[in-house]
Amino acid sequence: EAGVTQSPTHLIKTRGQQATLRCSPISGHTSVYWYQQALGLGLQFLLWYDEGEERNRGNFPPRFSGRQFPNYSSELNVNALELEDSALYLCASSLEYVGPTTDTQYFGPGTRLTVL
Amino acid sequence: AQSVTQPDIHITVSEGASLELRCNYSYGATPYLFWYVQSPGQGLQLLLKYFSGDTLVQGIKGFEAEFKRSQSSFNLRKPSVHWSDAAEYFCAVGPSSNTGKLIFGQGTTLQVKP
Numbered sequence: 479e480a481g482v483t484q485s486p487t488h489l490i491k492t493r494g495q496q497a498t499l500r501c502s503p504i505s506g507h508t509s510v511y512w513y514q515q516a517l518g519l520g521l522q523f524l525l526w527y528d529e530g531e532e533r534n535r536g537n538f539p540p541r542f543s544g545r546q547f548p549n550y551s552s553e554l555n556v557n558a559l560e561l562e563d564s565a566l567y568l569c570a571s572s573l574e575y576v577g578p579t580t581d582t583q584y585f586g587p588g589t590r591l592t593v594l
Numbered sequence: 595a596q597s598v599t600q601p602d603i604h605i606t607v608s609e610g611a612s613l614e615l616r617c618n619y620s621y622g623a624t625p626y627l628f629w630y631v632q633s634p635g636q637g638l639q640l641l642l643k644y645f646s647g648d649t650l651v652q653g654i655k656g657f658e659a660e661f662k663r664s665q666s667s668f669n670l671r672k673p674s675v676h677w678s679d680a681a682e683y684f685c686a687v688g689p690s691s692n693t694g695k696l697i698f699g700q701g702t703t704l705q706v707k708p
Contacts, residue, residue: 520700533694534694534695585637
């Protein structure tokens with residue numbers, strides 16, 4: 479069974495540009511989560527999508543946004559890139575949230591975003 | 595506030611030696627606890643999880659963890675470490691109801707000496 483996939487593997491942008499990161503969940507999973515792993519800041523929760531709706535977002539500015547498509551894949555957009563946005567962006571997926579036993583999040587390999 | 599603390603930032607053990615990585619949590623309700631491992635440049639791989647029941651949980655790659663409610667701990671153990679276990683290990687708690695958010699510790703980097 480294929481795991482969570484993310485593209486691209488690496489992305490290099492300059493300050494002020496926009497970045498688009500993509501994620502495909504495990505087949506049968508309807509929830510997608512985004513996390514940022516920046517040097518020295520650890521793993522920070524960004525966004526949660528389920529059934530096409532944004533369910534929760536972390537403490538990030540509005541220039542971090544995303545969406546979930548009808549096939550449950552997801553896109554993370556980062557506008558007006560800043561140097562401190564350089565990080566590994568991890569996507570995870572889980573089964574539909576109906577209780578703790580379905581909450582296990584499985585992670586993809588990540589997209590390394592570098593902002594110059 | 596919910597939080598996870600991994601007191602050891604870096605641990606070095608000899609190959610074949612036993613390993614224990616510490617994790618302490620602060621969580622208002624019954625915690626759901628996870629250990630993930632991250633190899634350099636890679637994503638997170640789930641090692642094991644605890645939701646309820648038996649407090650000793652078995653995971654992949656020979657790892658186990660014990661939930662101790664009285665100590666708010668969920669320490670990860672392995673009886674004999676292999677060189678391929680060198681990686682960063684993250685303890686996480688959650689997700690809390692209706693947030694979807696896992697709260698991670700800062701991670702422990704494991705180095706294995708030959």
